[in-house]
Amino acid sequence: MHIPDGFIDVPTSAAFVGLSAIGVGAALKGARTQLDDKTAPLAGLTAVFIFAVQMLNFPVVAGTSGHLIGAALAAVLVGPWAATLALTVVLLMQAFLFADGGLTALGLSVFNMSIISVWVGYAVFLVIKKILPQNKSSVAIAASIAAAVSVPAAAFGFWIQYVIGATGTFSDSAVFTSMIGIHVLIGIGEAIITGLTVTAVLASRSDLVFGWKNNQKALEIKNV
Amino acid sequence: MGERLYLHRHSIVHETASYLKVVAAIAFILVAVSTPITNWQAFIGYFIWVLVVAAIAKIPFTLLFKRALIEIPFIFFAILMPFFGSGERFVAGPFNLYREGLIAGAGIVVKGTLGVLTAIILSTSTTAREILRGLERLRLPALMVQIASFMLRYVNVVNDEMERMKVARDSRGFEATGLKHWKVLATAAGALFIRSYERGERVHLSMLSRGYEGVLPHDEVEKSKASSWFMVLMYPFVAVVILVITTLIGNQ
Secondary structure: OOOOOOOEOHHHHHHHHHHHHHHHHHHHHHHHHHHHHHHHHHHHHHHHHHHHHOOOOEEOOOOOEEOOOOHHHHHHHHOHHHHHHHHHHHHHHHHHHHOOOOHHHHHHHHHHHHHHHHHHHHHHHHHHHHHOOOOHHHHHHHHHHHHHHHHHHHHHHHHHHHHHHEOOOOOHHHHHHHHHHHHHHHHHHHHHHHHHHHHHHHHHHHHHOHHHHOOOOOOOOOOO | OHHHHOOOOOOHHHHOOHHHHHHHHHHHHHHHHHOOOOOHHHHHHHHHHHHHHHHHOOOOHHHHHHHHHHHHHHHHHHHHOOOOOOOOEEEEOOEEEEHHHHHHHHHHHHHHHHHHHHHHHHHHHOOHHHHHHHHHHOOOOHHHHHHHHHHHHHHHHHHHHHHHHHHHHHHOOOOOOOHHHHHHHHHHHHHHHHHHHHHHHHHHHHHHHOOOOOOOOOOOOOOOOHHHHHHHHHHHHHHHHHHHHHHHHHHO
């Protein structure tokens, strides 16, 4: 879901460049406090991971396949700050190097995918994790639900941009039902893959999972 | 990644400073996007001008069009537009189309294509590293530039890692055909994350051992001469001229 040039009018695109700049600026600050000088290599390698994992095809039915978007996955694995940075860099590189997504639409895409999708996903993750019992499978379930919500959340961001500055002629309500409808379906796929991937990482290196880290109990010393 | 997209040639377009090219590309797209689609003569002018610049940059047209195929998904979206909508309708052959939808859909395809072609000329005539330098020059925060340069440096390494995992799966007779194989693929994605993260940690430690303190060493940047500013700003400027002339003709 990359927005091309000229799809949303120039004033709206410019306004969202501003909003995205504020969001990414906040993420830069947040990542520095969370990761210190580790930020560049770790967010960089997360960006590579997202970029690579988007090329991993998951077969659906009859020759069709889908791929992961990875906003919620990145937020759970490395934290929302680094996830925002990694996804922004992925979008920047896709637009500048592959012409995938318009250069003047970058602000719109960054807002939808690296800000709304990541943060809505992370908020949902925190809420669900709080409700469920504190164990590894709840982290995977929470990540899964977060992913399911994060995809239509990005589509919702697109819909807002469409309502404000559309150059197309589809009615707002038609765009809403079709975009949200399709992305709820995509979100289900995203949820399954995200849950399974988080489970796999938790099984071997749970210490790397940001959403799990604060959960580790200190070892108890028992007197027998 | 970047080196596969870059086409090594000697041309004015290749030799211009990258930050100027980025500015010119965005300015050109802004001009094109702001032009009303009903001024169709202007768009013919823009397309000719884009192809002229591609020719000056010695980019083969076949390469240009092959890479432009990336826009196919959104063209589908635009093609639907004349069929669903409201307002005045007209009959074209077997179809009963909405006039406004047709105009809007055409606008999206035409403007999107101009944007894609411009971005392709940029990435074909400029190495990925140079584009990054250009963005840095245009005040992209240093940390973002570092993250992006790590991405460029390691993307092939991580892709190869993913490819090796695929070979390992294939050699065990695994074939992904449906939902039941998602668990295996997701486990591979998890393994890929762990390997990427661990590589990030190793890279960080090796950077620290070389004295990294949060900033990367820098070459001195040269100021661009007025003449190269002039050359590169021709790209959006010609578009403006086309826009003005066609608007004047249209108003007569």
